[in-house]
Amino acid sequence: MNAIRRVGLLGGSFNPAHGGHRRISLFARAALELDEVWWLVSPGNPLKPKVGMAPLAARVLSAARQARRAPIRVTAIERQLGTRYTVDTLQALLRRYPKIEFVWLMGSDNLADFHSWRDWRGISRAMPIAVIARPGYDGAAFASPAMAWLRRYRVPLASFVKRSDWSAPALVTLRFDPDERSATAIRRTDPDWAARYAGISPRDQLTFRRIDSAGETPKP
Numbered sequence: 001m002n003a004i005r006r007v008g009l010l011g012g013s014f015n016p017a018h019g020g021h022r023r024i025s026l027f028a029r030a031a032l033e034l035d036e037v038w039w040l041v042s043p044g045n046p047l048k049p050k051v052g053m054a055p056l057a058a059r060v061l062s063a064a065r066q067a068r069r070a071p072i073r074v075t076a077i078e079r080q081l082g083t084r085y086t087v088d089t090l091q092a093l094l095r096r097y098p099k100i101e102f103v104w105l106m107g108s109d110n111l112a113d114f115h116s117w118r119d120w121r122g123i124s125r126a127m128p129i130a131v132i133a134r135p136g137y138d139g140a141a142f143a144s145p146a147m148a149w150l151r152r153y154r155v156p157l158a159s160f161v162k163r164s165d166w167s168a169p170a171l172v173t174l175r176f177d178p179d180e181r182s183a184t185a186i187r188r189t190d191p192d193w194a195a196r197y198a199g200i201s202p203r204d205q206l207t208f209r210r211i212d213s214a215g216e217t218p219k220p
């Protein structure tokens with residue numbers, strides 16, 4: 001395997017994963033010249049209710065399907081690390097992969113309430129952040145308390161990509177064709193999506209075991 005140098009981290013519930021996740025990941029990879037994007041399927045977003053959250057196995061499998069044949073690695077590494085808050089996950093990943101430069105990727109809906117995440121300034125100091133425009137949320141994101149602090153660290157995309165080291169805090173905003181897709185909309189039209197993974201095939205179980213044990217992330 002060639003050395004992986006720059007990786008985008010997209011954390012999410014993936015309840016379920018959808019084409020929007022894949023598309024923004026591929027766009028971000030191209031724009032930021034990343035080697036890979038890693039999807040961190042969260043065992044449980046600390047701010048989201050457990051009700052309506054499909055089992056981790058089903059969410060990981062839906063992510064693995066969406067990530068097929070793309071430079072995207074799906075992992076439930078937070079379960080292995082025992083971390084629940086992003087700040088702890090990022091510190092653990094930085095320790096585990098000292099040679100990789102990471103950037104935290106998130107949609108503008110997450111920036112809008114970023115100030116309610118645990119130690120969000122600590123997250124911002126851990127690695128650069130790239131925010132992806134999302135229909136209906138950009139106004140709230142730009143007016144958010146976190147943005148009031150982060151805007152002084154804003155870097156134009158072109159100069160960010162050229163930087164030889166990715167020091168933080170740094171904020172890059174990425175605008176692509178807006179993508180309307182959301183897991184909420186899928187759950188509305190297909191509330192039983194996770195049931196399709198209830199009797200998962202032995203092959204898929206193997207996939208899940210491999211992903212769940214973080215075997216999909218490179219060895220440090």
Ligand SMILES: Nc1ncnc2c1ncn2[C@@H]1O[C@H](COP(=O)(O)OP(=O)(O)OP(=O)(O)O)[C@@H](O)[C@H]1O
Nearest residue numbers: 011012013014020106107110134179181182183184
């Ligand atoms: N269509 C999209 N455009 C931009 N960012 C997106 C889009 N869909 C998801 N994201 C981002 O992907 C990450 C993971 O999202 P998540 O798994 O919560 O999906 P979601 O569609 O936002 O789910 P839900 O509707 O349940 O909140 C978040 O940073 C989110 O902002």
Ligand SMILES: O=C(O)c1ccc[n+]([C@@H]2O[C@H](COP(=O)([O-])O)[C@@H](O)[C@H]2O)c1
Nearest residue numbers: 011012013042045047085086087117118
């Ligand atoms: O650390 C926190 O306080 C925190 C609060 C809310 C969300 N997060 C993370 O944000 C990511 C996106 O979550 P979600 O549910 O919006 O897809 C996911 O990795 C969560 O663990 C993290």
